[in-house]
Amino acid sequence: MTHEKALSALADPTRRTVFERLRSGPKSAGHLAQGLAVSRPAVSQHLKALREAGLVADEKRGRSRIYRIEHGGLEALRSYLDSFWGDVLDAYKEALEHDERDQNSD
Amino acid sequence: MTHEKALSALADPTRRTVFERLRSGPKSAGHLAQGLAVSRPAVSQHLKALREAGLVADEKRGRSRIYRIEHGGLEALRSYLDSFWGDVLDAYKEALEHDERDQNSD
DNA sequence: ACTTTATGTAAGCATAGACTTACGTTTTAA
DNA sequence: TTAAAACGTAAGTCTATGCTTACATAAAGT
Structure with a gap:
């Protein structure tokens, strides 16, 4: 369940x-920082967050x-x-048929 | 492309x-706030952000x-x-064949 | 007509986190 | 064995934003 970290990483x-x-394609940390508005250490910190989110891998x-x-x-x-597609459509079809306000407890 | 707002909304x-x-299923604002750790107005603000991200719709x-x-x-x-799946795999296969460090300019 | 219910908005506060500069570490080159 | 290059980490600053209380609005009940 790492979707939490992935979401806040890409936010x-x-x-x-x-x-x-x-x-x-793969690139070095320095190359990734070139031309960006922020400093190179900032990019390093971003790369750390991306790695912890399972979005990037690194190799020395x-x-x-x-x-x-x-x-x-x-x-x-x-x-x-x-996971939202199936669930949602079913639950909504039911809600439409019953023509209700809100009913479920969760 | 509203994926930016959707990402920061779900973060x-x-x-x-x-x-x-x-x-x-669909629920009222008040029902959505029940049992949460935060106040009801906070939920209202969250719902606004979700709506502006195209993640929820509301009806009076x-x-x-x-x-x-x-x-x-x-x-x-x-x-x-x-959009990452195709691009990435191709670019990486090429990088692997050429056995390089970083080369691309973008 | 008042009151209650259901909700959104405003203003202000407080914290998470994005950024900077300074420093440490490891690898290559002179 | 120095120097330089490429990178990560630490500490501190500052801003974006999530939260609260207080107020505004609108619909429905009495």
Whole structure:
């Protein structure tokens, strides 16, 4: 259940920018920070948050560290979202038939 | 593309709780607030954020207001997540073949 | 017409967290 | 063996935002 961390990780704009830069392939921390409005240490902290959310993985290569997108966090998020589709439609169809205000206790 | 608002909306724990309570069907604002650790006005503010993110829709029924899950925000989020699957795998396969550190400019 | 119920909004406060500068560590190059 | 390059971490600041109390509005009951 890491969808909580994945959500708050991707909620921040600059952190999302860092994450999206990995779309075109793995990159070093320094490269990820280049051209951004924030400092390099800030990017390091963002990468830590992304890693703890299972959204990126890192590998040491020489004196730099290469980051890549990790699918675990993405899958956790996706299955969380998908869990709404079925449930919701059924519950709503029922609510419509009964033509009620609110009834359920949860 | 409202996936930004949807992400920051679902990032907050209590707001997520409110949203998840709609799983079992539409409910009034007051009913959604019952049993929560926060006050009722706080829930109202959360519902506003969820509405602006396209995650819930509301309808006035008598003197109460019924909220339901809106699929727009969920779909925006899902397509955002899905946009990573294809891109990423291709770019990474290439990076693996070339056996490189970081090369791309974006 | 008043009162009660159900809700949203305003203003202010308090904390989480995003950012900075400064420093420590490890690896490569001179 | 110094120096430099690439990175993470610490400590402190500042702002975004989640929360509260108080007030406003609107519908329904008496």
